[in-house]
Amino acid sequence: MRFDEIPAERGLPLLGHTVAWLQDPIGLPLALHRAHGDVFRHHIFFERPVIFAHPDALGAIFADEGQHLSTAAGWEPFFGRLMPGGLLLRDHADHRLHRGLMTAAFSGAAMEGYVRRMNERVPALLRAWRGGQLGATAAFRQVTLDLSSILFLGVEVGPQLTALSRGFEALVQGVAALVPWALPGTSIRRALEARARLVAYLRERIPQRRAEPSPDLFGQLCQARDEQGRAFSDDEVINHTLFLWTAAHDTTTGALVMAAYELAHRPRWQDRLRAELHQAGDDLVLARMGQLRETEWLIHEVLRLYPPIGSVPRRTLRPCEIAGVKLPASTPLRASILLAQRHPAFWSNPHDFDPERFSEERAEHRRHRHQFRPFGHGAHVCLGGRFAMLQLKCVLHHVLRSFRLSLPPGYALRLRPTPSFRPRDGLPLRIEPIAGSTP
């Protein structure tokens, strides 16, 4: 297909589909897919990207065999100013070098330690939850913020943790900012100020972390060496720590809130998972987490329906062809994880919530290699995918064992798209403590 043959919709003058997407971030792409098929162009945030929905195209984009695509140029408009030097802002050989140096922080031994600490801390964090109604987004955000500060930075409770959490929260809001100019009072201005404080905080602590190894992610990056003995510079340690923290926090918060929403109006699924989680025992160790089969189906179904990163952006470096479509140099494009994961050719009743589709008997997710890619694939595949699954399982384990979840009668979900899919109203979640099972 030639570039000028790609079906295109312009939407409103100047704004294109930006407003329609903000109002209905799932309905709009689905409608465009239904209308135009697996490849189309639309107009959003002052760009006219080509959207690819077919798993074949996702596979080609993730593999990028001829190195025709830039991930850095794709993500630059989102992260460029706030997260310079993060892994998604690096391409090819430079990216490989940095990613290679980071892998020790995600090794099996490191994971073992993170799980032990999560399992100690989550019940303590949930003790702040009283029965009644809570804003689920704020409540889960607090859990993931505190957990990330503890696991990533090695900071324990106290005012320092609160200040750090606030700084990171401002940074995440800046990444999601719709107004790109750093005017006074804007979230981007607050994010840049928060970034400066976080950079100063980390810089001050690097000499000590270089001198004394510590198990947290920041400490691991300070100690990391490649085969030639090369270490990260101070600026690189800081940039990677900030990037990892941001990549981890918002995606897991979004997934937890959407899991709570789906579970809250399905008491039967809550009971099924509770039974499985009770069998796993109080002390959730890494070795036993793989046995939480039904919990894993449920998490996968949530990540399928509401992928925290709905599409991954790239930009062509030179004229090239992706899945039979000819693209000129410097074309913005998106591999739509959302559309592939709801593609009617690969999933039965693709918009229904049905965790059992992931069971061994049905294994719908194995119909195509790239139809289910919530963590991406290829050179930039999520570095924290395993960590994220462990964290989601651990938090759900403690929440479901301690509380019954429900929603106010007649509750109607409306989603917002940024930073990742989540309910517009923060989700009014009702929690009822289960007698004898306080966290």
Ligand code: HEM
């Ligand atoms: C449910 C949670 C998560 C989801 C759905 C998710 C999804 C993704 C996706 C789709 C990508 C690929 C982006 C691309 O190809 O352009 C990615 C990359 C990345 N993720 Fe995650 N992520 C999650 C949690 C985490 C966590 C917990 C961490 C860190 C502990 C993390 C760290 C990263 C990093 C560093 C990259 C960039 C890798 C590279 O460029 O080599 N993510 N993630």
